Amino acid sequence: MRVGDICAGRSGDKGDMLDLTLVARDAAGYRAIERVLTEDFVRRALNRVIPGEVRRYAVPGLLALKFVAPTALPGGIYASLHAGLHWQKAAIWLLLDLVIEPEA
Amino acid sequence: MKPICRIGAGAGFAGDRVDPAVALAASGQVDSIALECLAERTLVSALNARSAHPDGGADPRLRRRLTPLIPVAADHGCRIISNLGAANPAAAARATAALASELGRPGLRVAALLGDDVAHLVQQTAWDQPIEGRLLGAHAYLGSDGMAEALAAGADIVLAGRVADSALFAAPVLAASMRAASPAPGGTAWDADLPLLAGALTVGHLLECTGQLTGGNFDPPGGGGLDAASLAGLGYPLAHVMPDGSAELSLLEDAPGLLDSMTCTLQLLYEVNDPARYITPDAVLDFTGIRFEQIGRNRVRMTGARIVGRPATLKVIAFVERRGVIADVEIGFAGHGAMIRAQCAADVLRLRLQGWAEADLAIDLVGVNSILGAASAPANAAPAELRVHVSARCDDAAMAQEIEDEVYALTLSGPAGGAGVRSERRPRIETVSGLVPRELVPWSLVWETSQ
Secondary structure, X not given: OEHHHOEEEEEEEEOOEEEEEEEEOOHHHHHHHHHHOOHHHHHHHHOOOOOOOOXXXXXXXXXXXXXXXXXXXXXXXXXXXXXXXXXXXXOOXXXXXXXXXXXX | OXXXXXXXXXXXXXXXXXXXXXXXXXXXXXXXXXXOOOOHHHHHHHXXXXXXXXXXXXXXXXXXXXXXXXXXXXXXXXXXXXXXXXXXXXXXXXXXXXXXXXXXXXXXXXEEEEOOEOHHHOOOOEEXXXXXXXXXXXXXXXXXXXXXXXXXXXXXXXXXXXXXXXXXXXXXXXXXXXXXXXXXXXXXXXXOOHHHHHHHHHHHHHHOOHHHHOOOOOOOOXXXXXXXHHHHOOOOOEEEEOOOOOEEEEOOOOOOOOOOHHHHHHHHOOOOOOOOOEEOOOOEEEOOOOEEEEEEXXXXXXXXXXXXXXXXXXXXXXXXXXXXEEEEEEEEEEOOOHHHHHHHHHHHHHHHOOOXXXXXXXXXXXXXXXXXXXXXXXXXXXXXXXXXXXXXXXOOHHHHHHHHHHHHHHHHHOOOOOEEEEEEEEEEEEEEEEEEXXXXXXXXXXXXXXX
């Protein structure tokens, strides 16, 4: 299933940093993303598009995972070669569209 | 429990809608309304305007935003707090007092918060990368102290430049607390009751992006997002902040929107980096113990905000202009075979622009892979139309012209039917962040009164 079938998400930025948040619909959904979306797994998925490291923060009490990529947007979003500005608002679909195995 | 302060969210960025703020002020359900109008990059155009004229540099939408708001807010005793001052809060206060006079509202006290401009502290700032290029300006994110003191001293309108977004909303809460405790003047937010400060700053962070808390930019899993009519009339949130630092977040009764624990959680964690250490100028917050409880339709109770420290430094953002421009150019293809012709045009450009450094050139297809790049889903349908996009970092205008001309040349010498060409040039402005010792950044207030 898609991560987006069990989570809502939102992307933001601060300077060079890309900031991605996933919130699961329920506890089972949280367990699934907490298990599958490791720092390493997400870094490999994001590195198809953005450079650098990815840090994960788990907030189990809110059924949420955050992924922060400190050097993803070199020079900030004004420096981007994307068409127009603010491509990063769509970057959460890099995670929402990942397909993961449902919980066994 | 009776709220210590009732605050509404009136704007979440410079171009945000005007009418939801007016609706909140007119409802009589808020004592204060805060308008966040100065995103990280919004300051760049204000700095340019201030360079062009000493009275320039306030938010250019100030009149449009405040003309409908000032009379309604004045009628309901609702204070206005905003960073509409942008690069020139003193000029913004003068313009606002003049506007209130024009609107027939004499006696309104307008305070401007100064001190955020730290261009003179470039040497004392610890930058996270070297400053290369022309420095346009450097501003520190101030906390809520100065704005709270202005409100406690009777300001009807407070205009700041660079302040933490959360501080705009926390200021009226702290002012209410100051009035209740009547402390000695010159106190800081840190002198407030810490659970209350934690709650006020958290509420500020939740409200600062307006519609993102009430169903905007929100796609719930399994569907159920707002329809076009609801989004077109989307209401902005308000909060009742309680003396114990808890809060009730809600929408006006008749306002379309969706406010639940998921919209609250997404906004709580938005752009905070480490959620256990969210750093604001006033305090470092731990959000991991926060809980949201639905207590009614579009009404959520927030508890558990916690302060874990106070930063010794303030964050500074500098803007640096590099030489040259980014050229951003597109050409469209439509009709049968649009995809094949667009892909061919992209390949022609790759051949023609072979000499360009790969890192300084992007060529992709709008409608296929211009946003998510290599992670885009495969294009498996035959789209009715597509656009070829080219962006390039250029050292000067002549290089930008070369890129634009190559795309235009496709209309005569490329695949059939190249149409709908557009182009723009963006300055090469980059952000650099740093930290400056708090004690080097004193703030002050200047006052204006409408006639």
